[in-house]
Amino acid sequence: MPKPFTRMFLNNLQKITKKLAQSMAAAQEIGLNPAGCSDEPAQVKIGENHLKMKQDYIVLNSPLPLRTMSSGVVGAGTGWYSTFVNRHVDKGYDCSDHREEMIQYLKEQGLQPEDTVGMMTAVMLEDVSYKHYQAEGFSIFIVVTAGVGNAVDATKSSEYYSFDMSPGTINIWIFVSGELTEEAFIQSIMTATEAKTKALHDLEIRDKLSGSVATGTSTDSILVASTQQGQKIDYAGTITPLGRIIGRGVHECTVEAIRNSKKRVKT
Structure with a gap:
């Protein structure tokens, strides 16, 4: 037979366990835990609803940090970021320390530089092209x-070698709602670059100094960002499911953005 103290301890433990179970059930009912699962966050699909046009910059705010690889003025290399900025600067923009100037600019906009990938362009932001592509x-x-x-x-x-070149840039953002390997990140950039170059070839954009077909501009920048949720994607070469969509999407958006910009120049 259990001793009185042992019996009392077991009874109290039973009461505490019951109350804890009731509290957890109540929390689930009122939505304090993520719907359907308390262990993993709901999967996020990055899209147009996260994109905003400001007076002199475009910003995409992700509801969760994204794994990134970029050549941005701020946030270059690899890391985890949730804010993405493409800032318009005047064609005469000249700064000895553009990274520090960009950091100060982000702070003035109420943004956190340590959580931001930032790029610059002299292109009018209204000429932006963006599209969402769904795959299996x-x-x-x-x-x-x-x-x-x-x-x-x-x-x-x-x-x-010439300093006398008009500003212009091709800034490309690619947001993947999926889980990318390191190899897939690198291949995504390779595939996107090939698609960008094909867009310039199709539009017969030429290097003004050599007269040959251009492969890009001297100040291009690129970002690949992934939610690291959902389906794992090992590769992003040109014949893979992800690579095919990146190739098509970057080509379509680059062509449209260049045409938008050229229309403005003509008018």
Whole structure:
């Protein structure tokens, strides 16, 4: 037979366990835990609803930190970020320390530089092109601003050196709602670059100094960001499911953004 103290301890433990179970059930009912599962956050699909046009910058706010690989002025390399900014600057923009100036600019906008990937462009932001692409098990959202005033043929650039080039840039954002491997991140950039170059070829954009077809501009920038949720994606080469969509999407958005920009120049 249990001793009186042991019996009292067991009874109290039983009462505490029952109350704890009731509290957890109540919390689930009133939505204090994520719907359906308390262990994993609900999967996020990045899209147009996260994108906002401000007076002189485009911003995408992700509801969760994204794994990134980028060549941004701020947030370059790899990391985890939830704010993405493409800022318009004047064609005469000149700063000895553009990274520090960009950091100060972000702070003035109430943004946190340590949580932001930031890019700059002299292109009018109203000419942006963005599209969402759905695939089986994952989706991507692409945002492109493009100007080709300083279009360059990468195979000819070593033959001349000039400071007298009009500002223009192709900034590409690729948001993947899926889980990318390191290899897939790198291949996404490769595939996107090939698609961008094909867009310039199709539009017959030329390097003004060499006269040859341009492969890009001298100040292009790119971002690949992934939710790291959902379907795991190992590869993003041109014939893979992700690569095919990146190739098509970057080409379509780059062509549209360049055409938008050229229409503005003509008018």
